[in-house]
Amino acid sequence: MARTQSIVWERGSTPALVLHVLLLLLVLGQAVYLASRHRVRVDLTSDGLWSSTTSTRDLLAKLDKRLVVEAYFSPKEKLPVAVRETRAWADSFLDELVQLGKGNVVVQRFDPNADKAIRDKATRVGVKPLELRSQSSTSLSVDVHWQGLRFVYGGDKNKVVPQFAPGSSFLAEAVITPAIKEVITTQKRRIGYMEWPATNPQGAQAGPLGWNVLRTLDGIAKRYEFQNLKDEDGALLPDDLQTLFLFRPKDLTDRQKYVLDQFVVKGGTLVAFVDAAEYMVGPQRTMTKVPLALDANGSAQKLTDQLLHYGLDWKPRLVADLMPDAFQPRDLIQGRFEYFAVPQLTPFGQQLSPIEYPYFFHPVAIDWKDVAEQLAKDNAGKVDKELAEQYRKLFVPGMPSDEFVFQAWKQQKRGPGFYWPTWVGLRSKAGGAPDLPPDVQGRVLLWSSPAALVEDPPQSLNPVGFGDGQQRLDAYQKFRSKLRERLAAEPRQQAPLMAEVRGRFASFFAGQERPKRASESKEEEARKAGEAAKEGEQKPEDPAKVDPNGPPKPDAAAPEPTVVAEVAMVERGDKPGRIVLIGDADFLRDDIVRGDYAQAGGPVSGRSAAPFFAQMLDWLAEDKDLVALQSKVATDRSLKFVSDTLDPNADPRLQEQALRRKTTWLRTLNVALPGALLAALGLFVYFVRRAQKRTFLTSIG
Amino acid sequence: MRETIVVFRRELRSYFLSPIAYVFGILLVSVLLYYVTEATLQNGARATAEPLFGTLPFMLVLFLPGLTMRLWAEERKLGTLELLMTFPVRTGQLVLGKFFACLAYLAIVLALTIGLPLTLGAYGKLDWTPVLGSYLASLLFAGSFVAVGMFWSSTTRDQMVAMLLSLVSLFVLYQLGNPQNIEYASGWMPAWLVDTVNGLSPHKYFVSIARGVLDTRDLVYFACFCGFFLYANALALETRRTKG
Numbered sequence: 001m002a003r004t005q006s007i008v009w010e011r012g013s014t015p016a017l018v019l020h021v022l023l024l025l026l027v028l029g030q031a032v033y034l035a036s037r038h039r040v041r042v043d044l045t046s047d048g049l050w051s052s053t054t055s056t057r058d059l060l061a062k063l064d065k066r067l068v069v070e071a072y073f074s075p076k077e078k079l080p081v082a083v084r085e086t087r088a089w090a091d092s093f094l095d096e097l098v099q100l101g102k103g104n105v106v107v108q109r110f111d112p113n114a115d116k117a118i119r120d121k122a123t124r125v126g127v128k129p130l131e132l133r134s135q136s137s138t139s140l141s142v143d144v145h146w147q148g149l150r151f152v153y154g155g156d157k158n159k160v161v162p163q164f165a166p167g168s169s170f171l172a173e174a175v176i177t178p179a180i181k182e183v184i185t186t187q188k189r190r191i192g193y194m195e196w197p198a199t200n201p202q203g204a205q206a207g208p209l210g211w212n213v214l215r216t217l218d219g220i221a222k223r224y225e226f227q228n229l230k231d232e233d234g235a236l237l238p239d240d241l242q243t244l245f246l247f248r249p250k251d252l253t254d255r256q257k258y259v260l261d262q263f264v265v266k267g268g269t270l271v272a273f274v275d276a277a278e279y280m281v282g283p284q285r286t287m288t289k290v291p292l293a294l295d296a297n298g299s300a301q302k303l304t305d306q307l308l309h310y311g312l313d314w315k316p317r318l319v320a321d322l323m324p325d326a327f328q329p330r331d332l333i334q335g336r337f338e339y340f341a342v343p344q345l346t347p348f349g350q351q352l353s354p355i356e357y358p359y360f361f362h363p364v365a366i367d368w369k370d371v372a373e374q375l376a377k378d379n380a381g382k383v384d385k386e387l388a389e390q391y392r393k394l395f396v397p398g399m400p401s402d403e404f405v406f407q408a409w410k411q412q413k414r415g416p417g418f419y420w421p422t423w424v425g426l427r428s429k430a431g432g433a434p435d436l437p438p439d440v441q442g443r444v445l446l447w448s449s450p451a452a453l454v455e456d457p458p459q460s461l462n463p464v465g466f467g468d469g470q471q472r473l474d475a476y477q478k479f480r481s482k483l484r485e486r487l488a489a490e491p492r493q494q495a496p497l498m499a500e501v502r503g504r505f506a507s508f509f510a511g512q513e514r515p516k517r518a519s520e521s522k523e524e525e526a527r528k529a530g531e532a533a534k535e536g537e538q539k540p541e542d543p544a545k546v547d548p549n550g551p552p553k554p555d556a557a558a559p560e561p562t563v564v565a566e567v568a569m570v571e572r573g574d575k576p577g578r579i580v581l582i583g584d585a586d587f588l589r590d591d592i593v594r595g596d597y598a599q600a601g602g603p604v605s606g607r608s609a610a611p612f613f614a615q616m617l618d619w620l621a622e623d624k625d626l627v628a629l630q631s632k633v634a635t636d637r638s639l640k641f642v643s644d645t646l647d648p649n650a651d652p653r654l655q656e657q658a659l660r661r662k663t664t665w666l667r668t669l670n671v672a673l674p675g676a677l678l679a680a681l682g683l684f685v686y687f688v689r690r691a692q693k694r695t696f697l698t699s700i701g
Numbered sequence: 702m703r704e705t706i707v708v709f710r711r712e713l714r715s716y717f718l719s720p721i722a723y724v725f726g727i728l729l730v731s732v733l734l735y736y737v738t739e740a741t742l743q744n745g746a747r748a749t750a751e752p753l754f755g756t757l758p759f760m761l762v763l764f765l766p767g768l769t770m771r772l773w774a775e776e777r778k779l780g781t782l783e784l785l786m787t788f789p790v791r792t793g794q795l796v797l798g799k800f801f802a803c804l805a806y807l808a809i810v811l812a813l814t815i816g817l818p819l820t821l822g823a824y825g826k827l828d829w830t831p832v833l834g835s836y837l838a839s840l841l842f843a844g845s846f847v848a849v850g851m852f853w854s855s856t857t858r859d860q861m862v863a864m865l866l867s868l869v870s871l872f873v874l875y876q877l878g879n880p881q882n883i884e885y886a887s888g889w890m891p892a893w894l895v896d897t898v899n900g901l902s903p904h905k906y907f908v909s910i911a912r913g914v915l916d917t918r919d920l921v922y923f924a925c926f927c928g929f930f931l932y933a934n935a936l937a938l939e940t941r942r943t944k945g
Contacts, residue, residue, distance in 0.1 A: 017936070017940070020936070021933065021936070024929060024932060025929065028925040028926075028928065028929050029925075031921055031925055032900075032918070032921055032922050032925050035917055035918045035920075035921035035922070036918040038917075039916055039917055039918045040916075040917045041914050041915065041916040041917070042914070042915040042916075043913065043914055044830040044831045044833075044834045044913040044914065044915055045828055045830065045831050045913040046828050046830060047828070049913065050912075050913060050914050077892030077893070077896070078892065635826055635828075636826065637747050637748040637749065637825050637826045637827065637828065638745055638746065638747060638748070638825060639742070639743065639744060639745065639746050639747070639748050639821065639824045639825040640744065640745075640824060640825065641742075641744045641824055642744065659744050663742055663743070663744065666738075666742050666820055667738040667739065667742050669816070669820075670734055670738045670742070670816050670817050670820060671731060671734045671735050671738055672731075673816055674730045674731070674734065674813035674814065674816060675726075675727040675730055675731040677813065678723055678726045678727050678730070678810075678813065679723065679727055681717075681723070682720065682723035685717055685718065689718070
C-alpha cells in the first residue's frame with residue numbers, strides 16, 4: 001500500500017488524490033449495496049420478535065391452490081419517510097411469503113396512482129387510500145398513497161386488508177397470516193348459541209345488551225358461523241351441531257334444560273359463560289345488582305343440580321381476589337381502564353388512576369405452592385410452618401392446563417380479566433377429592449389466587465359510594481378495609497373459575513317424563529279441552545246455563561294434531577360429550593368489550609376478551625394453525641421492585657414508601673457508582689505515579 | 702501487526718495516565734446514566750435497556766469530539782508526530798493502533814454502564830442477547846465516530862478546530878438518520894438522494910442492530926465507514942509526511 005501510495009504522492013497531484021478517494025468510495029459503496037442485497041440476519045431477541053412463526057410456515061405448506069397477493073402499493077420513493085419504513089417491513093414479509101410458498105404464492109404489485117383503472121379496481125375491492133399530509137418549506141399538501149392488500153385463493157375466495165402499515169415484521173405477520181388462514185378456510189364451522197340479554201345501563205340508549213361484538217369480529221366471523229338456536233318452542237338441537245355456546249343463561253325452563261341435556265348426552269360440546277349475579281353499570285359506575293334467576297318460574301329442576309349431575313359444581317356465589325397481582329392492571333398506559341379507575345389529583349392535574357377493586361381480576365399463572373411460606377406468615381412476619389405445609393398441599397397453579405388455548409396467557413403470566421366472576425369447579429367429595437360420574441373426566445382450567453373471597457352477591461358493589469370528594473375516599477377506604485378484614489378472618493382458599501368435564505354422560509332426566517315443548521303443551525291443552533267438550537256434548541246441556549256471549553263450542557271435527565312427534569329421550573349417549581363452564585359472562589358483554597366505560601375509568605375488556613374468545617374457538621375446533629402466532633407474545637418483562645404476590649394484608653402506603661426508597665437508592669447507585677469507580681482508579685494511578693516519581697527523584701539524589 | 706499492537710498498547714496506556722480519560726469517562730457515564738435511570742428504573746416498567754442505547758448516540762456526538770480532537774492535533778502541536786513518523790511503523794499501522802486504543806478505551810467506559818442492565822436483570826426478565834447486541838452496536842457506532850474525529854484531528858494542529866469540525870460533522874451524520882429531517886428533506890430533494898443521504902448515517906444502522914437484529918448489511922456498512930475514514934486519515938498523514 002505504502003509503495004503504491006508513495007508513487008502517487010511523488011506525482012503529488014491533487015486530482016490523483018481525489019480520484020483515489022472517489023474510487024475507494026465507489027468500491028465501499030458497492031460493498032454496502034451488495035451486502036444489503038444478500039443479507040444474512042440473526043434475530044437476537046429471545047421472543048423471536050423479528051422472525052416469522054411456524055403458523056405462517058404451516059399454513060403456506062397447506063396451500064393446494066395458488067394464493068395470489070395483490071399488493072396495491074404506491075411507489076416506495078414517493079411515500080413519506082414514516083410510511084416508507086412500514087413498506088420495508090411489508091416488502092420484507094411478502095418476499096418471505098413468496099420464498100416459503102414454494103411456487104404457490106404469487107405477489108402482484110399495482111400502483112393505483114399510476115392508472116385510473118387500477119385505482120378504480122382497488123377502490124372496488126375495498127382497498128382504502130392513505131391520505132397523508134406532506135409538508136415542504138413552502139407548502140402543505142395532502143397526498144394520497146396506497147398500501148393495501150388483497151388475497152385471492154383458488155380464483156374465488158378473497159380477503160382484503162384495506163390499509164397495511166406494519167411497524168415490524170411481527171406486526172406484518174399478525175395481519176397477513178390470519179388473513180391467509182381466513183382465505184384458505186374452505187368451510188366455516190357452525191356454532192350454535194343462546195344468549196340472555198343483560199340489563200341496559202341507566203341513561204343509555206334503549207336496546208338489549210348482548211354478546212354480539214366478539215361473534216361479529218372479522219377474523220372470527222369469516223371462519224365461524226354463529227347460529228342463534230334459542231327456540232321459543234324448545235325444539236331439540238340439530239344432530240349435526242357440534243358446539244353450543246350459552247351466554248349468561250337465566251330463567252331456564254325445564255324444557256330448555258332438557259334440550260341442553262340431550263345435546264351433551266348425544267356427544268355435543270356445551271360451553272357456558274355463567275354469572276351468579278348481574279350487576280348494572282349505572283351512572284358514575286354504580287354497580288347495582290339486577291335480579292337474576294337461573295331457573296324459570298315453575299321449573300322443577302335446578303340448573304345447578306343438572307350441572308352437578310354431569311360432574312360440575314357451580315356455586316352461584318361471587319368471587320373476589322385480593323392478591324395485588326390478580327387485580328392490578330399491568331399495562332399502566334393502555335390497560336389502566338381494564339378494571340376500575342377513579343379521578344385522582346396528581347401533579348399533572350386530575351387524572352384517572354386505577355384503584356383496588358378485587359371483584360375485577362384475572363387468574364395468575366404462577367404455582368401458588370411456591371408462595372405458601374410467605375402466605376403463612378403472621379403479622380409479626382413469622383412463618384407458621386404447619387400452615388405453610390398445609391398450603392403446599394392445598395394450593396394449585398393458577399393456570400394448571402397446558403392446552404394450547406392457554407399458551408399465550410401463560411407466557412403473559414395472567415389469564416383474561418374477569419368481572420364479578422363466580423365459582424365453577426368440579427363435583428367433589430367431602431375431603432375435596434373430585435367425585436365425577438362414571439366414564440367422565442374433569443379438570444379445573446383456571447383458578448383464582450389463594451386470597452379469594454367467596455360470598456353471596458351483595459346488592460351493591462360500588463367501591464366509592466355516591467358522595468363527592470372526601471366522602472368517596474372514605475367510602476373507598478371502608479370498602480377496602482372491610483374486604484381485608486374478611487380476608488384476614490377467613491381461611492385461605494382458591495376459587496375455581498373455569499372447569500371442563502368430558503365423557504359419556506347419563507341424562508339428567510333419565511327415568512323421568514321428558515319436559516314437553518311449548519307446542520306440545522299447547523296441543524295437549526287443546527286436546528284436553530276437546531275431550532272435555534266431547535264429554536260435555538254427551539250430557540244433555542241445560543239451555544239456561546249456556547252463555548250466548550261465551551266462547552264458541554269446540555268444533556266436533558277439530559283437526560288432527562299437527563305437532564311432529566319428538567324422538568325418544570336418549571338416557572345414555574354413545575359418543576363422549578363435553579361441557580366447559582366459565583365463571584364469567586360479563587367479560588364478553590358488548591358494552592364492556594366495546595369500551596363504553598373507558599372515559600369513565602373502566603371496566604374495558606376488549607384487550608383480553610377478544611383474543612381469549614378467538615383462541616377458545618380454535619381450541620374447541622382443535623384448529624392449531626394460528627397457535628404459534630397467537631402464542632408469540634412478548635414475555636412479561638415488567639420490573640418488580642416490590643413483590644405483588646406476597647402479603648395481601650400489607651398497608652399499601654408502607655409498600656409505596658418502600659418502593660420509593662428502593663428506586664431512589666437504585667437510581668443513585670446506578671448514576672454514582674460507575675463514575676466513582678473511574679475516579680477511584682484515577683486516584684489510584686495518580687498516587688502510584690506520584691510515589692514512583694518520588695522514588696525516582698530520591699534515587700537520583 | 703506487531704507494530705500496531707505496540708502503538709495500541711502505548712496509546713491505551715497514555716489514556717489512563719492522563720486526567721482527560723477520567724474526566725471524559727466520568728462525565729459521559731454520569732450524564733448518560735442520570736438521564737436514563739429516571740425513565741428506566743420504574744416499578745412496573747418494562748425491563749429494557751432501550752433508553753440507555755437510545756440516548757447513547759447523542760451523548761457520543763457531544764462527548765466524542767473532546768476525546769478525538771487530541772489524537773493527532775496534540776502530536777503535531779507538541780512536535781511528536783514527526784518523531785512518530787520516523788519510527789519503523791507504517792502510517793496505516795499508526796492509525797489503526799490509535800483507533801483501536803481509542804475504541805478499547807470507549808469499550809471500558811461503555812462497560813461501566815453494565816450496572817444498569819444488571820439492575821434490570823435483577824428485578825425483571827431482561828432479554829440479555831439484544832442488550833449484548835446493543836453494546837456491539839454502540840461500539841461499532843462509537844468506532845465510526847472515532848474514525849471521523851481522528852480524520853479531522855489529522856487535518857489540523859489546533860485541537861479546538863479539530864473538535865469543532867468533528868462536532869459539526871458528527872452532528873450532521875447523526876441528524877441524517879433522523880426520520881423527521883429526512884421527512885423534511887424529501888419535500889425538496891429527489892427521492893434517490895434522500896435515500897442515499899439517509900443511508901450514509903451510522904445512526905440508522907445502529908438502530909437496526911440495537912433493536913435486536915444482527916444483519917450482515919449493518920456490519921459491512923460499519924466496516925466500510927470506518928475503513929473509509931481511517932484510510933482518509935492515513936492519506937492525510939501521508940500527504941503531510943510527503944510534503945514535509
